[in-house]
Amino acid sequence: MGNCKSSNSNADVVVVQGSPIRNHERQWSDRGRVPANNRSTLQSMARVGSRVFKQTSLDADIEAAGTSHSQNNDMFSNGNKQQQQVKRTTLTEHKASTYEHVHEMVQESIDSIHHQQTSKAKAGRVGLTNLGNTCFMNSSLQCLSNTIPLSDYVLGYDYRSEINHDNFLGTQGQLVSSYAELIKHLWLGSNASYNPSFFKNILSKFSPQFEGYEQQDSQELLAYLLDGIHEDLNRVKKKPYIEEKDCDGTNDEGDAITSWSNYLQRNQSIIVDMFQGQLRSTISCRNNQQCKQQSNGSTDGCGHINVKFDPFMYLSLPISDNCNTLDDCLDLYCEEELLVGDEQWYCPKCKTHVNATKKIDLFMLPPILIIHLKRFKVSSYGGNRSKITKSIQYPLNDWNLSKQKKSSSGIYPLYDCYAISQHHGSVGYGHYTAHAKNRFDGMWYNFNDSIVNGPVSPKSEGLGSGSSAYCLFYNRVERVDSYRGGSKMNGGKKCIEKKTVIRRQSISRPELWPHLQREKVTEWKSVRVNDYVWKDDDNEEEVRAGLGRVTE
Numbered sequence: 001m002g003n004c005k006s007s008n009s010n011a012d013v014v015v016v017q018g019s020p021i022r023n024h025e026r027q028w029s030d031r032g033r034v035p036a037n038n039r040s041t042l043q044s045m046a047r048v049g050s051r052v053f054k055q056t057s058l059d060a061d062i063e064a065a066g067t068s069h070s071q072n073n074d075m076f077s078n079g080n081k082q083q084q085q086v087k088r089t090t091l092t093e094h095k096a097s098t099y100e101h102v103h104e105m106v107q108e109s110i111d112s113i114h115h116q117q118t119s120k121a122k123a124g125r126v127g128l129t130n131l132g133n134t135c136f137m138n139s140s141l142q143c144l145s146n147t148i149p150l151s152d153y154v155l156g157y158d159y160r161s162e163i164n165h166d167n168f169l170g171t172q173g174q175l176v177s178s179y180a181e182l183i184k185h186l187w188l189g190s191n192a193s194y195n196p197s198f199f200k201n202i203l204s205k206f207s208p209q210f211e212g213y214e215q216q217d218s219q220e221l222l223a224y225l226l227d228g229i230h231e232d233l234n235r236v237k238k239k240p241y242i243e244e245k246d247c248d249g250t251n252d253e254g255d256a257i258t259s260w261s262n263y264l265q266r267n268q269s270i271i272v273d274m275f276q277g278q279l280r281s282t283i284s285c286r287n288n289q290q291c292k293q294q295s296n297g298s299t300d301g302c303g304h305i306n307v308k309f310d311p312f313m314y315l316s317l318p319i320s321d322n323c324n325t326l327d328d329c330l331d332l333y334c335e336e337e338l339l340v341g342d343e344q345w346y347c348p349k350c351k352t353h354v355n356a357t358k359k360i361d362l363f364m365l366p367p368i369l370i371i372h373l374k375r376f377k378v379s380s381y382g383g384n385r386s387k388i389t390k391s392i393q394y395p396l397n398d399w400n401l402s403k404q405k406k407s408s409s410g411i412y413p414l415y416d417c418y419a420i421s422q423h424h425g426s427v428g429y430g431h432y433t434a435h436a437k438n439r440f441d442g443m444w445y446n447f448n449d450s451i452v453n454g455p456v457s458p459k460s461e462g463l464g465s466g467s468s469a470y471c472l473f474y475n476r477v478e479r480v481d482s483y484r485g486g487s488k489m490n491g492g493k494k495c496i497e498k499k500t501v502i503r504r505q506s507i508s509r510p511e512l513w514p515h516l517q518r519e520k521v522t523e524w525k526s527v528r529v530n531d532y533v534w535k536d537d538d539n540e541e542e543v544r545a546g547l548g549r550v551t552e
């Protein structure tokens with residue numbers, strides 16, 4: 001493996017266990033107060049979008065890692081050259097286009113820490129101290145912590161190499177670093193709960209609205225945090241000016257791709273890769289004056305249509321009296337809206353302000369879909385907030401958005417719920433909690449500040465409906481070929497897994513853009529109906545894979 005170099009000599013090469021680590025990274029992990037044995041995880045860093053080295057033999061790696069644990073707690077030592085040699089021979093070069101190998105490394109590392117601390121094994125089931133009305137923050141943080149690809153990224157990826165120190169919209173990496181430290185304690189620490197005051201202080205420093213200890217909105221925190229992490233990690237160092245052209249609706253698929261490309265020229269980060277999709281907004285002229293002049297009697301205005309594709313990070317859905325399910329809320333969100341009076345639209349064809357209709361559609365959906373139910377509204381007279389307590393049903397598994405997604409390309413949009421931020425009680429005296437699915441046992445846990453209960457039954461907890469569900473976290477499940485009991489080469493059995501695949505978005509790899517990802521929809525449907533019994537293409541052997549396990 002002559003190609004295997006350390007990270008400081010070639011930015012295109014991954015750093016794996018046993019490789020040298022840069023000085024500032026060592027300082028960071030010392031500072032993080034994570035138990036020494038757990039440090040090995042922190043250096044399992046990988047790059048995506050370039051050449052990486054992937055472990056091919058799990059056994060050899062665990063053996064090698066185990067030896068170095070017992071002999072030398074300081075994993076940063078360069079002394080064990082022989083061991084490094086052993087590990088390197090178990091790696092093969094592999095072109096990474098997704099974050100999958102980061103996921104695998106972190107999964108194995110946390111799993112091995114689990115086994116070392118059997119009595120206290122808490123990975124991901126660690127509470128957060130309430131610092132005084134900070135349950136809104138704890139609720140959002142637990143949902144984000146259980147967003148596995150994001151946690152894997154901060155635990156197993158050299159995210160520090162992506163910090164944008166010059167971006168005035170960011171915090172020069174302070175926010176993402178404090179978030180990463182918190183995640184390390186939730187997944188690698190051995191205490192039952194963690195005090196997030198370090199994170200809270202950094203948050204308040206950059207966003208004064210979160211200063212003090214008053215009850216706030218968990219969704220506002222979530223939006224701020226994701227935005228902040230995005231700017232901290234924006235891989236675009238110099239944003240070019242790009243003039244967005246208006247589209248006319250005749251080439252939506254092509255225009256959406258152009259629009260995404262333009263967006264990526266200014267914005268590229270793990271947050272874009274994971275959480276961002278595209279909305280299509282269509283404005284149609286309904287100029288009645290013009291209509292009357294038309295001889296064919298058409299009532300469709302002058303015919304001018306303006307189409308735009310806008311990125312989104314979450315969907316804020318309204319709730320009306322008629323909404324009973326999440327789909328109802330989504331339909332209401334996508335309902336055509338009339339622009340009249342003060343909201344009239346300037347039609348470039350009629351060259352005047354006219355009545356118009358506006359319609360929003362989901363065009364491209366992201367791997368992680370966050371739904372915000374707009375339960376809080378500000379009354380028109382006082383400015384007092386009130387809460388809509390209507391119970392809304394939402395699917396925990398297999399939420400099919402193929403009807404709502406207007407693009408005919410892209411991955412089949414099927415989503416499983418993995419976390420819920422809940423608000424109980426009234427606006428002034430309410431309390432936030434969260435439910436989330438654990439990555440290892442696939443069971444639900446209840447996060448109530450420093451207390452974590454579970455596993456709990458979704459039914460007895462009332463998950464899937466109710467008036468407390470506030471923010472819903474869904475991951476898109478894809479049908480991914482995998483091999484069990486060995487690799488593809490050495491006799492592993494082909495099977496199908498449900499996985500959330502995060503593809504790194506860059507200008508240079510358009511084949512990884514959501515628009516150009518395809519999946520055989522008919523096959524997918526038959527797989528689902530048959531409870532994941534999948535006919536192997538090669539040997540006609542039926543292989544049964546575990547349903548509902550996101551990872552294995």
Ligand SMILES: [Zn+2]
Pocket residue numbers: 285286287290301302303304347348349350351354
């Ligand atoms: Zn017009």
